[in-house]
Amino acid sequence: MEDARAVLIKLADRLHNMRTLDSLPKIKQQCFAKETLEIFAPLANQLGILNWKEQLENLCFKHLYPEQYDELSSNLHEFYNRDMIAAAIRRLEQALQVRGLSYRSISGRHKSIYSIYSKMTRKKLDMDEIYDVHGVRVILENKADCFTTLEVVHHLWPRIPGKFKDYVSSPKSNGYQSLHTVVLSEETLPLEIQIRTADMHLQAEFGIAAHWRYKEGVHHPSPPGLGSSPRATCTFPSDSDGCPFSYSKQCDHTGPILVILLENEKMSVQELPQNSKILDLLKRASSYDMQLSLRLNSHAVHNLNQELKMGDVLELIPSTQCKSGGYMRGFNQMPDHRLAVSQS
Structure with missing residues (x-):
């Protein structure tokens, strides 16, 4: 497959x-x-x-960046307030019980160290100026409870204006769904609360892999790490008949495609509209000119209006260069260097 x-x-x-x-x-x-x-x-x-x-x-x-990594890790260890997180979890658990809302889990988390570093560098911030270093994640049973829980959260703590994001009603392009809000804790530290269902959490953690590898229980679906072990939907690499999580190409699909651009031995993933052509991708290249040769999936390009498919690899090569770079050789060693999809 x-x-x-x-x-x-x-x-x-x-x-x-x-x-x-x-x-x-x-x-x-x-x-x-x-x-x-x-x-x-x-x-x-x-x-x-x-x-x-x-x-x-x-x-x-x-x-x-080993030195920056070690320094930031040490600072994060000192800055991260575990007592505040534990107190917030207890308070939220009690409030949800009073409202009669069942939940799968409530857990503390902190922003990943690279994400913290990137935001500090990009926006020239100190760690205490980043709103989502401290976080609590709530996993619920159904979508309606997500918005009810959000009301509970905003009743417990004052919200920080401009920091609410509704990815449930408007999911990200990669399928991510969750409610994000930032409130001010009792310790006057910003606290990000993420609210989602078990299905949304599974999608957030494993993306497209969730649709192939895991199957919900009949009454209580549970993502890995939240109580039950995942069960194989079907025997890889074949899909069972009627498998609801099989991945098949939809003829009327109009979503974006992902293609890979190799330029000056640098690789980037580019998102393009469906039916985009090679010429559309070239417009994003920083060094493209008519002195370059083009290869699409290791084959010479003769038609710039050729339509691109999901996972195509376009390589820009100086006309004097006759061999593909290291990135392309690595992709050629894959079973299928295109992100091909199975056809029903």
Whole structure:
């Protein structure tokens, strides 16, 4: 079966490699981490696998900027107020019980270290100026309870204006759904509350992988880590007849496609509208001119109006260069270097 599961395997392999980089020389660690941060972490994000995205980013940060990583880790350990999180959880649990709202879990969390570093660097902020370092995540049974819980949260703590985001009514392009609000805790520290259902949580953690690998229970669906073990929907690589989570190409699909652009040995994931052509992608290239040769999935390009498909790899090559770069060789070693989808 040819579909995006090949890319999931590639991502899982990359995550495993990032966890074992310490055995390599420093220069190779940094090259590997740079490549991972440029392509694999964004790809995991585009596919909605936020769990892997955060792990990849944090590992890349550790190997690319070890001093900053150690310093920020130490500062985060001192700054993160576990007592405040525990008190907030207890208070919210009691309030939900009074309202008769059942919940799957309420847990504390902090923003990933790479996300903190990125926001501090990009916006020139100190850690205490970042609103979502401290967080509480509420997993509920149904969608309606999400908005009721939001009312409870805003009754318990004063909300910080301009910090509410409704990704339930308007999901992100990668399928992510959740309610986000930032309130002011008793310790006058900003506290982000994330509210979602078990299904939304499964989607947020595992993205498209959730649709293939896990199946809900009849009455109490539970994502991994929240009480029950996942059950295989069907035997990989074949889908069972009638499997509700099988991934098949929809003929009338009008959503965006993801393609990979290789330019000057740098790789980027580009999101384009359905039916986009090679010429549309070239408009995003920073160094494209008529002296460059083009290869689409390792084949020479003769028609700039050729339509792009999900997962196509377009390589821009100086006309004097006859060999593909290292990135392209790596993709050629994959079972299918395009993010192909199975056809029903």
